[in-house]
Amino acid sequence: MSQTIDPTTPLPRPAITAAQPWTFPTARQRVLDNGLQVWAFHLPGQHVVTAALVLDLPLTVEVPELEGIATMALRASDEGTREHPGQSIIDALESAGAASEGGASASATICSVEMPSTRLAQALPLFAEIVQSPTLADADVERHVALRLSEIEQTLARPSSVAALAVRQVLFDPSCREARPQGGVARTVRAVTGELVRSFHERHWGPQGSTLVVAGDLDQGVDALVEQCFGGWKAPGGRALHVVPTPAGAPTSTDQGRIVHLVDRPESVQTEIRVSGIGLDRTSLDFAPLQVAASAMGGSFGSRLNTELRERKGYTYGVHFAVSPARLGGTWAVSTSVRTEVAAQAVLDCLRIMELTEDFSPEEVADAVNQQLGVAPLRYDTASAIASQAATLAAAGWDPDFVNLHFTRIGQVGPASASAAYRAVVRPENSHVVLVGDAAALREPLAEAGFVVQELEVS
Incomplete structure (x- = not known):
């Protein structure tokens, strides 16, 4: 005999179990x-x-x-x-x-x-x-x-x-x-x-x-x-020669102040802001701590940059800190878009927060580590995502088991190692500032904020 279910009666809540360990598949x-x-x-x-x-x-x-x-x-x-x-x-x-x-x-x-x-x-x-x-x-x-x-x-x-x-x-x-x-x-x-x-x-x-x-x-x-x-594919040539890219010169002026590179976009009501520098590749033991630090600094809505520029001051919808490893070397970049009238102050606030005068707290690091590890099963939930990550590693000269090694290192990051890796890489003297916006509206506020404006042509 079939049982009648009363639709007004709530079903029992399913039991919640602990998350299962996840690893990148083996090739x-x-x-x-x-x-x-x-x-x-x-x-x-x-x-x-x-x-x-x-x-x-x-x-x-x-x-x-x-x-x-x-x-x-x-x-x-x-x-x-x-x-x-x-x-x-x-x-x-x-x-x-x-x-x-x-x-x-x-x-x-x-x-x-x-x-x-x-x-x-x-x-x-x-x-x-x-x-x-x-x-x-x-x-x-x-x-x-x-x-x-x-x-x-x-x-x-x-x-x-x-x-x-x-x-x-x-x-x-x-x-x-x-x-x-x-x-x-x-x-x-x-x-x-x-x-x-x-x-x-x-x-x-x-x-x-x-x-x-x-x-x-x-x-x-x-x-x-x-x-x-x-198997029958034949072609001339051998392994390619990969070279380390040469960084540009120092981003700061020696006598007048920090240089801001300004790309003119007339009458733009928004200004794109980028603060960037040379980073690390996957061979560095600081790579995992730097990723955790980037997440704590600008990788989530609860990060330091987002809390200040989005939540407290309302300058932007969000700030993002990206660490981009290459085969040899790498880069990092903070990116956001703000209203033009607050762009100069937003740059000042961004640079001030990025100085990291106080170490990352245990809570900040724990949240960042959990974010990095917690999204992995979703990030790699399709064959396409697995193949894409494996291809990226092959392009960088790594084996696919790097993912599991990297996540192990992520789980070992603490406040001291995250703060030390951040300060070793994200240094004010090696950070370049780029703005894309209305130069006519930006030159004077930037100068008043103590920046040396250098206009840049992009093609």
């Missing part, structure tokens, strides 16, 4: 005869599989006159292959339920494809074609050059994007590739042709030093499939 690693590393993450129940290829291709391989060619080679690669010319490769991917994407960064070019696990055997060979035998036709390259030029115009129309470009310019020496946009500037992008892209692909896309990441619900035939698709 099955091997190396093909052609030198290609393969990391396979078997994730039962994850029926959308991601395959990501990390090419050992830093942007320093681009000649200065053709910066952006790595991005053009990537973006044109899925426009047709020798086996599936033109639109037919797109049709084949769509019939497999697959979609490709990618990006060229300072350390590597990463291209990836997502597909249902039931279509892996159909889609992975198509991905291998895109990587190994793209046609890179003149018309396709010309179209992507035009799209990139439009993208540059759109980037320069967004204050936050302009601020990001300005930070690159002030952090790194002008001779350094990191000082300029990853996708190139208009002048260098216009010089890219189909012939040059094909030559670039032939010279630089290859298995040596590269890593293929496959994550999802994988069957036992995945190793044979990877071998079939990528």
Whole structure:
């Protein structure tokens, strides 16, 4: 006999159990005869599989006159292959339920494809074609050059994007590739042709030093499939040479005060503020304490910067402190957007708080550690997220087990180590200040606040 349930009677509250320990999944690693590393993450129940290829291709391989060619080679690669010319490769991917994407960064070019696990055997060979035998036709390259030029115009129309470009310019020496946009500037992008892209692909896309990441619900035939698709890939060249980027000069004036780099955006009612500096890479034992410190300083709404600039003074909707490791070295940046009339005072308050005259408290550090560890199961809840993190680590020269090592180090951070790491890296004498806003409205308040204003052109 079925039991009648009274809808007005509340159901018993479920029991709350302690959180279970979480670890980043373990990859099955091997190396093909052609030198290609393969990391396979078997994730039962994850029926959308991601395959990501990390090419050992830093942007320093681009000649200065053709910066952006790595991005053009990537973006044109899925426009047709020798086996599936033109639109037919797109049709084949769509019939497999697959979609490709990618990006060229300072350390590597990463291209990836997502597909249902039931279509892996159909889609992975198509991905291998895109990587190994793209046609890179003149018309396709010309179209992507035009799209990139439009993208540059759109980037320069967004204050936050302009601020990001300005930070690159002030952090790194002008001779350094990191000082300029990853996708190139208009002048260098216009010089890219189909012939040059094909030559670039032939010279630089290859298995040596590269890593293929496959994550999802994988069957036992995945190793044979990877071998079939990528085992015969041959290409000239060897491992790339990665160089440490050269920082720019001192950010402060020797006789008049702190320099503020100002990018003019006439009649803007908001001002983008960035305070940034050279940071650490993952090899440093201070990397985990610095991440915890960044979270306590500006990584949550309860952090010091947010409490002052958002909650107490109402200058902004939020402040964010980001630590960005690179393969060699890294950067950190505090970012916010405020009303133009309070921008000068907001910079003063931001710099004052960032001096860290009082150590982080045990409560601040505990909250920051819990935030870093607590979001991990959600951050890595899909095969795509696992593959993306693994690809990032491969691009940085690390194995995928770094995530678990890093979280172990995060859990060991205390107030003393967080404060010491912060002060070692975030020093006033090495911090650059960038503002993007209405220069006519900002010059006088900034000067009255004791800053030396240097106007900056961004292209």
